Amino acid sequence: MANNAIDRIARSTPSGFAKRVRGLSDRTIAWIFVGPSILLLLAINIFPLIWTIRLSFTNFRVNRMNAPIKFIGLRNYERILSDPDIWQTMQATAHFLLWTIFFQVLIGFTLAYLINKKFKGNDLWTTIIVLPMMLSPAVVGNFWTFLYQPQIGLFNYVVGFFSGADPSSFSMIGSVHLAPWAIVIVDTWMWTPFVMLICLAGLRSIPDSIYEAAEIDRASKWRQFWTLTVPMVLPFLMLAVLFRGIENFKMFDLVVQLTGGGPGSITTLTSIDLKREAFEKWRTGYASAYAVILFVTVFGLASIYVKALNKVKER
Amino acid sequence: MSHFVNGLLRMRRGAWEMLASILIALGVFMLMQPFWMPAFTYSFTITLIGTVMFIIVSHFPE
Numbered sequence: 001m002a003n004n005a006i007d008r009i010a011r012s013t014p015s016g017f018a019k020r021v022r023g024l025s026d027r028t029i030a031w032i033f034v035g036p037s038i039l040l041l042l043a044i045n046i047f048p049l050i051w052t053i054r055l056s057f058t059n060f061r062v063n064r065m066n067a068p069i070k071f072i073g074l075r076n077y078e079r080i081l082s083d084p085d086i087w088q089t090m091q092a093t094a095h096f097l098l099w100t101i102f103f104q105v106l107i108g109f110t111l112a113y114l115i116n117k118k119f120k121g122n123d124l125w126t127t128i129i130v131l132p133m134m135l136s137p138a139v140v141g142n143f144w145t146f147l148y149q150p151q152i153g154l155f156n157y158v159v160g161f162f163s164g165a166d167p168s169s170f171s172m173i174g175s176v177h178l179a180p181w182a183i184v185i186v187d188t189w190m191w192t193p194f195v196m197l198i199c200l201a202g203l204r205s206i207p208d209s210i211y212e213a214a215e216i217d218r219a220s221k222w223r224q225f226w227t228l229t230v231p232m233v234l235p236f237l238m239l240a241v242l243f244r245g246i247e248n249f250k251m252f253d254l255v256v257q258l259t260g261g262g263p264g265s266i267t268t269l270t271s272i273d274l275k276r277e278a279f280e281k282w283r284t285g286y287a288s289a290y291a292v293i294l295f296v297t298v299f300g301l302a303s304i305y306v307k308a309l310n311k312v313k314e315r
Numbered sequence: 316m317s318h319f320v321n322g323l324l325r326m327r328r329g330a331w332e333m334l335a336s337i338l339i340a341l342g343v344f345m346l347m348q349p350f351w352m353p354a355f356t357y358s359f360t361i362t363l364i365g366t367v368m369f370i371i372v373s374h375f376p377e
Binding site for chain 2: 077081082084087090091093094293296297299300301303304307
């Protein structure tokens with residue numbers, strides 16, 4: 001039956017076309033396969049990027065489609081880069097970025113190191129630790145809001161239990177001093193398993209024979225850790241930092257659910273601010289310039305980071 | 316240091332990539348530092364120069 005269908009299609013193909021297809025080079029066939037993907041990439045990635053750059057030099061507002069679009073040169077960039085509120089937003093993002101990466105790497109690597117040791121229930125613990133990563137950021141944001149409740153929240157109760165402070169005497173997401181740490185804690189809780197998994201892959205890729213050779217050379221455990229384990233896991237760790245860095249630079253959903261950028265604007269990260277400019281104030285040209293600044297920053301950082309990663313891999 | 320300057324003069328990739336990386340890192344630091352507003356204002360220019368330079372010099376010979 002299938003053969004009949006194929007035969008029928010083959011017979012119905014015009015002979016001229018069939019000859020042309022048969023005469024195609026491997027390179028042409030490869031282009032035919034890759035072409036649609038490249039077209040799609042151009043349509044949904046490259047074209048919007050170029051369009052955003054173009055819009056960043058205009059006063060375009062998407063809620064006033066019929067208004068004439070005026071070319072205003074670098075004015076959007078000038079206004080962004082002299083705005084103290086945006087400067088504050090950048091500092092909030094830097095605080096969030098640095099501390100989340102620091103804690104995630106520290107705890108993630110430690111957990112991976114412990115999980116890598118053979119013990120009973122190893123797989124079960126790995127599954128339990130990985131659970132937060134599988135949840136939706138909206139869900140995590142919502143239930144951490146409850147955990148942070150000063151009256152009924154478990155987090156406040158635990159902190160109060162260990163520190164002796166009254167649980168209702170502080171509010172993690174209502175305090176200007178504590179809110180930046182509240183979002184750091186939640187992001188660390190959620191994404192440390194991701195760093196742990198990458199580190200675990202690195203640790204498991206180290207052959208036992210290397211440690212055996214080090215044992216024969218009477219290298220201490222401490223020395224083995226610093227001269228074997230750390231250098232061999234470093235490329236994996238750097239990869240994890242790259243992924244988390246890029247991801248956290250554009251962190252949006254979790255923080256919106258938790259604090260909504262408040263109190264005041266203390267936890268307003270750049271992506272939240274950008275969304276407000278683009279879709280609440282409808283300043284499309286201005287928001288485009290903002291997006292271009294963030295894009296260049298992430299792109300530049302990723303470039304030097306990938307270069308450093310390749311250097312580490314070459315060693 | 317002289318090795319680095321030599322690399323720059325002889326248009327070698329390593330030295331120029333290093334310079335571009337320093338510019339990008341400096342630009343990002345200026346963007347996110349909490350100390351001095353003028354540094355924030357000029358941060359994007361520095362990052363942009365560094366990034367464009369990085370793209371160009373990565374095609375230089377080793």
